[in-house]
Amino acid sequence: MAFRDDVRRIRAIAWKDLTTERRSKAGFNSVAALGVTILVLFGFALGPDAQALREAAPGALWLSALFAGVLAFNRSYQVELESGALDQLLQYPGSRWVIYVGKLAANSIFVGLMLVIVVTAGIALFQIRIPAAWPSLIGVLVLGAVGLVVLGTFYAAMASRSRAREVLLPLLLFPMLVPVLLAAMSASKALLNGDMMHEAGAWVKLLTAYDVIFLIATLLAFEYVIEV
Amino acid sequence: MTAVAHPIDVPRSGRWTLFGVVAFAVLIFTQVFAFVTSPPDANMGQLEKIMYVHVPAAWIMFVCFVIVMVYSLRFLWKGREEDDLLAAAAAEVGATFNGLTLVLGMLWGKPAWGVWWAWDARLTSTLVLFLVFVGYLALRAFVDDPQRRGQWSAAVGILGAINVPIVWMSVTWWRTLHQTPSSAQTMAPAYLAGLWTNAVAFLLIMIYFIRRRYEAACLIRAAEHAAQATALGGLE
Amino acid sequence: MVASNWAFVTASYVITWVVILGYLLHVHRAVQQARAEYERVTGHRPEAGGAA
Numbered sequence: 001m002a003f004r005d006d007v008r009r010i011r012a013i014a015w016k017d018l019t020t021e022r023r024s025k026a027g028f029n030s031v032a033a034l035g036v037t038i039l040v041l042f043g044f045a046l047g048p049d050a051q052a053l054r055e056a057a058p059g060a061l062w063l064s065a066l067f068a069g070v071l072a073f074n075r076s077y078q079v080e081l082e083s084g085a086l087d088q089l090l091q092y093p094g095s096r097w098v099i100y101v102g103k104l105a106a107n108s109i110f111v112g113l114m115l116v117i118v119v120t121a122g123i124a125l126f127q128i129r130i131p132a133a134w135p136s137l138i139g140v141l142v143l144g145a146v147g148l149v150v151l152g153t154f155y156a157a158m159a160s161r162s163r164a165r166e167v168l169l170p171l172l173l174f175p176m177l178v179p180v181l182l183a184a185m186s187a188s189k190a191l192l193n194g195d196m197m198h199e200a201g202a203w204v205k206l207l208t209a210y211d212v213i214f215l216i217a218t219l220l221a222f223e224y225v226i227e228v
Numbered sequence: 229m230t231a232v233a234h235p236i237d238v239p240r241s242g243r244w245t246l247f248g249v250v251a252f253a254v255l256i257f258t259q260v261f262a263f264v265t266s267p268p269d270a271n272m273g274q275l276e277k278i279m280y281v282h283v284p285a286a287w288i289m290f291v292c293f294v295i296v297m298v299y300s301l302r303f304l305w306k307g308r309e310e311d312d313l314l315a316a317a318a319a320e321v322g323a324t325f326n327g328l329t330l331v332l333g334m335l336w337g338k339p340a341w342g343v344w345w346a347w348d349a350r351l352t353s354t355l356v357l358f359l360v361f362v363g364y365l366a367l368r369a370f371v372d373d374p375q376r377r378g379q380w381s382a383a384v385g386i387l388g389a390i391n392v393p394i395v396w397m398s399v400t401w402w403r404t405l406h407q408t409p410s411s412a413q414t415m416a417p418a419y420l421a422g423l424w425t426n427a428v429a430f431l432l433i434m435i436y437f438i439r440r441r442y443e444a445a446c447l448i449r450a451a452e453h454a455a456q457a458t459a460l461g462g463l464e
Numbered sequence: 465m466v467a468s469n470w471a472f473v474t475a476s477y478v479i480t481w482v483v484i485l486g487y488l489l490h491v492h493r494a495v496q497q498a499r500a501e502y503e504r505v506t507g508h509r510p511e512a513g514g515a516a
Contacts, residue, residue, distance in 0.1 A: 154387075158380045163370045171366055172384060175359035176391050179398040186402060202401060210394060217390060221383045224304055228376040238502075241495070255484075259477070275469045281480040321487070328483045335476045339469050433484065440491040447498035451505040458505075 006098050013089075013102025018109060020079045027075060028110060035068035035118040043125050050127045057126035058188035062144065062181055065118050069111050069148055070170055073156035076103055076110075081160060086226075096223040100153070107149045115145055128192065136200060137191045143207040144184030150211065151176050154218040157225050183207045236309060236450040239443045244436065251432035258429040262422030275339055280422055282332035284430035285325045286354070291434065292322025293357065296364075297389040300382035309449065312378035315385060316368060317441035321434060323361035330354055349400040356395045360388035374449065 020027075042060035047053045080086040089099055119141065122128060131137065151173060159169035187203035262280040299315035302308070333351060334344050345351065364384050371377040503509055 155384075158367065158384070162367070168363075168366060168370055171359075172363040175356050175363060176387065178356050179391070179394045182398045182402055206394075206398060206401070213390065213394075214387070217387055221387065224379045225383050228373075228379045263477070273469050274473050277473050278476045281476055285480070324483065324487050328480065331479060332476050335472045335479070339472050437487060437491055440495055444491065444494035444498040447495070447502045451498070451502040454502075454506045 006095070009092070009098045010102045010105065013099060014105035014109075017076055017079075017103060017106030027072075028113070031068050031071050031110075032114045032117045034071065035064050035114055036121045038064040038067050039118060039122055039125060053126045054128060054192070055189075057122060057128050058185045058192065060126065061119060061122045062185050062188070064122075065111070065115050065145075066148065066174075066177070066181070068114060068118070069152060070173065072107060072110050072114070073152035073173075074160045074165055074169055076107055076153065077156055077160035090227065096226050097219055099226060100157075100219060100222040103153050104149060107153050108145070111145055111149050111152075112142075115141060131192055131194060133191050133195065133200075136204075137188060140184055140187045140191065140200070140204065140207070143204065143211060144180055146211045147180035147184075147207065147214065148177065150215050150218055151180075154222065154225070157222065179206065179210050183210070236446050236453060238446055238450050239439070241443055244439055244443075247432075248436045248440075251429070251436045255426075255429040255433055258422075258425040262426055266419055266422050275336065276419065278332060278336045279419065280426045282329060282336055283423055284427045285332060286329045287427055288430045288434045289322055289325040289329050289354075289357070291431070292318045292325065292438070293361075293389065293392075295438070296322060296385045300385040300389075303378055304382045304386075309374065309378065310446065312374075312381065313445040313449065314438070314442050316365075316381065317438045317445060319361055319364050319381075319385065320441055321437045323358065323365060324437075325434070326354065326358045326361055330358060347399070348403055349396050352399045353392060353396040357388075357392055360384075360391070364388065374452075 039060060042056070042064060043053065046056040046060060077086070080089065090096075123130065152169075155172045155176070156169055159165045159172060162168055183203040183206045187200045187207070190200045190203070259280065263277055266277060266280070268274050268276075295318035296315045299311045299318065303311040303315065330351075333354070337346065337351075338344050364381060367384055368377055368381055371380060499509075
């Protein structure tokens, strides 16, 4: 019975986060637009030769998603901070993990949708040839996005409530994301090139391990971070 | 959360000044000893003398890093403010030695490999660790409430610690898959004596630095406690 | 090659000592300022009080 209550609360929090985004339409639209803009700038930096663009595409795509996504994470706490709702949320009985999972769900949807838009733009801009193994590529995108969202949501719980939040979140987050970025970019690159060396599998294992380890670690640590 | 709840034990400074003097004397001795007595290497010439500062600095960086992790865990578990202050002191000292390790590594790398930087597992992980330390210290600088600062730093420190071996593995794979040669830094036994003595000397310096930094932090917190107690109506 | 290495070796030792002595200064100044603050607030020296 208690678990069903938790699930209901999680859905409520996720829904609240997402609908606040939808009402303030500027939120998602501008973040997605920013992602594409950054991608365009990467195009200028790395192009216009098609082959060079294709080789740089995984890196450019993931970095564009990262830089735009960082904005999403701080925003997910900002709405509550401005209205003072965070303290109210903490009053409710039940574990802090409910708040965390709710925000994870909302941010996953947000970042996932943004990733779809950025990748679609990237396929055109970077002249990507869609490989036969594109389902595996989607798997890599999902795993990478999970790593991004888990750590982004966790660190934003702190950064969004401190001074200099715009610089603090990237400063804390980016070193932590090195394995995710490395694995996602390398696996994407391998899959786009036909994965002759079968290296994508190893990277996927690393990504999965990373996601599991940090999902557990952040779940355990969240109550120390959100309550104080 | 008010801070008057638990008074800080102010560490006494008396004998530590003597310790500091001894530590520095030992360091000067071991540095001169290693520098003067180590024979030139067949391949690297005099360059291997850099090992007597670079390697100890790297080891100390790791020791500091472990201290940060251990005391962060202790702080979350027991809630004693002193544990948080010690972790922070170790982080500052560790970041300093981390930066030194990177610079010395580059000064070794340029003549040895011809490049200032190589993206191998060791260097890259050291650089990422440095960024984690810097983030930790930046977080502390931007958070004023001591309880919040302690909890958040502990979380950041522990997660950062978990990440470092993962970074190491990722970069190692990244390199081997692209078949770029890794940098081997082997040391012949003739140099180990100089290395170990310098490592001990650096360790003494580290202990002294952390102790002093911790002392300063405790004094400031104790002053803040006292100020609050007075403000709340002479509870002291 | 060997001769020019001396520049790097010297630079390494100089930088090491600059950093170590620099941090020594930093930490001593931190302790001095902290003690001054403590005395200012509590009116007595840290050794006299022990626990705050």
